[in-house]
Amino acid sequence: MSLRAALRNKHAVTGLFSQLSSCSSHVRVRGSPVLVTQQRKSSTTPRIKVEFNQSTGVAIMHMQSPPVNSLSLDFLTEFCIGVEKLEMDKSCRGLIITSSQPKVFSAGLDIMEMYGKSPERCGEFWRAVQEMWLKLYGSNMAIIAAVNGSSPAGGCLIAMTADYRIMADNPRFSIGLNETQLGIVAPFWFKDTMVNTVGHRCSEMALQIGLLYNPSEALRIGLVDQLVPEDQVLSTATQTMTKWLAIPDHARQLTKTMMRKPTIDKLTSSRETDIRHFVSFITKDSIQKSLAMYLEMLKKRKG
Amino acid sequence: MSLRAALRNKHAVTGLFSQLSSCSSHVRVRGSPVLVTQQRKSSTTPRIKVEFNQSTGVAIMHMQSPPVNSLSLDFLTEFCIGVEKLEMDKSCRGLIITSSQPKVFSAGLDIMEMYGKSPERCGEFWRAVQEMWLKLYGSNMAIIAAVNGSSPAGGCLIAMTADYRIMADNPRFSIGLNETQLGIVAPFWFKDTMVNTVGHRCSEMALQIGLLYNPSEALRIGLVDQLVPEDQVLSTATQTMTKWLAIPDHARQLTKTMMRKPTIDKLTSSRETDIRHFVSFITKDSIQKSLAMYLEMLKKRKG
């Protein structure tokens, strides 16, 4: 899906690399209950829109990178800057992540970032993926994923880093780590995050055959926590957040750290090895070839 | 709940500290199928009543410390002595833990033991909590928790150390580790016990927001194993115990040790650090302040 998306907006994506990373869309509006604003720099639309409600302490982060919120290097950079700013703001206690794109939460890693790129570039990309995970999974904020569309691969990873997952009950949506279907392999920290969410057995099967679950199945195995009608995903997330913020921050944060630190430490202590491993895998001729074939197939499907 | 209880019997509790620890209620009556006796020393009623049935090899331990079986230092001391005596008696193969108090199994750690106490006293208290967990979780006896009432925090911990949990199917009862709701944090070995019982994901959510589950929910997530009508909790526990004791002791014990030793070793090898950590946390001004506020709130609620 990410690939299909990447193809659709191929020119846009490849034309925007690295010039957007300085474009922050993080907007703080103090003193008013809810205010939506959107920072625009030159002609570029931010890929992330942040609404922060000072009175509740809750920020809503809208992913709005057409068509399917693919996780390109630029997207990741912007995303991380957004999360970091909220993290450093003591008044922001909760974060809701959702999508402004129809039918998709995030289509996952942008395959165009892995196809035909230099090892250096691939490494830079992978470091950004790691950074996103580290920031989200280790966040002191209470995070709720308002999964209002399909969420394959990296999209599923974002959802799994949250403390609570609410998904739109639309049977056409799906969620899961489907990397093997493209001939690639989820790294150990994707795997660890999934095992922490749905257990060892479910992860073993889902990861091996790249399973995508519809919302009912995802609820059954615990990949999401709650299903609601499509138009209530965000409002339910907002209501749920009040329950999480009713708990004293220090107690909730210490507990979260106790649960997640061992998993986070595993990546922190091996980031460079993990990057080298990814780069050497993804730049293999055989892997590049299967990505090329996949891209070709999608082109034909479109035609 | 423990706090509310602590308030209700505040004077009783604070007046009884440390003088009861030598009062054992462990009573052995040999040669008769079931005999209930109760040791009374001076004017003090034992907090624990033990019935041992020599013919079945099963002991029933009734927690009977009004009003809500709060785990005070004295209660813990008496409890541990009771368990240790049974453990050393080769003829005792199974232990059923239940409550004599109406509507509550145990309300958990006695908050009065953590409020306004000296660091030394806090450390002594915490060591007793550790000791109770080590004795129960590492017991060679088959242990069944007959959860005939609410079981928050430390009460839930006791239940989780058992090999099997039967709960009264009364929707007004609840069970869970709700420490964060009071601004305190369950230590790593409470967490480990919960992860071993309901898995990583369930524990992560439940511990962060201090979830208390009603019996149906508790059954669904595996926090208890069986629900029965309130008046059948103890009889079901007794029947179930026969299944456990049908297994040769050595095979069952070796298997239990294989499952639990790694978790037990983690605390055994870091008891002093864990005590220091608890004392330094609980004696913080901010924590004492929030305990004080909580106590104040409960006083008003009573008034």
Place this chain on the structure above:
Amino acid sequence: MSLRAALRNKHAVTGLFSQLSSCSSHVRVRGSPVLVTQQRKSSTTPRIKVEFNQSTGVAIMHMQSPPVNSLSLDFLTEFCIGVEKLEMDKSCRGLIITSSQPKVFSAGLDIMEMYGKSPERCGEFWRAVQEMWLKLYGSNMAIIAAVNGSSPAGGCLIAMTADYRIMADNPRFSIGLNETQLGIVAPFWFKDTMVNTVGHRCSEMALQIGLLYNPSEALRIGLVDQLVPEDQVLSTATQTMTKWLAIPDHARQLTKTMMRKPTIDKLTSSRETDIRHFVSFITKDSIQKSLAMYLEMLKKRKG
């Protein structure tokens, strides 16, 4: 069950030791969609029959050691040779394991191999059990267990090494690690495999009291993945295998290794210790005595 079986074919079993290990039933028939052949050497029927479909890349291994596919040393040797040959054949990508015996998948370890045998012989037997587990749990092939009958103890272990388990929906069949019911203890790697399949809590209870689950219960706890009518077990396995083989081998294999390597490494690094531990346990007078009593009981039951 294994014991009962062992008794039934006692003379056959004890008369065949070690002379069958060189009898391979692995048959490769190239160029035809499905061909069943069976190698016969002198008067001995192979305990394993392998059908390999060159066009699909899927082998079906039928266990056919009357009456109940007990895992004797000879059976294990033949089984391992069969698996190894398939493993080394690059054209074989998937393996389905099933039984040719009525009502039983495999009755588990042959107790006659543990009763009244020399320590050397016991050690040789145990090494073969380890070898079977290492080969199956670490296989690069996609393995599906077509569990068309009861599957206690070692039979359950074989099923749990598979990537997917389909069981016949016959309430008289059962599956589980019931070792403690015979007074013996499942070793840590049986336990690890079970924890990886059904989680810590389920394993702790099931292993302690040697639970055997009927198919519905096994499905509910995740010990099997799917129930189908008895006559559709093998056909469903074949259909399911196409889904597993739709995934590029390298991606599926790397993922499987990532999930299972830590568990496999634990045994690989302690095989000799594990063998010594088993031999010293099984040759104890008390254990031999309880095996003898069990054998006597079964004899009477038959008489």
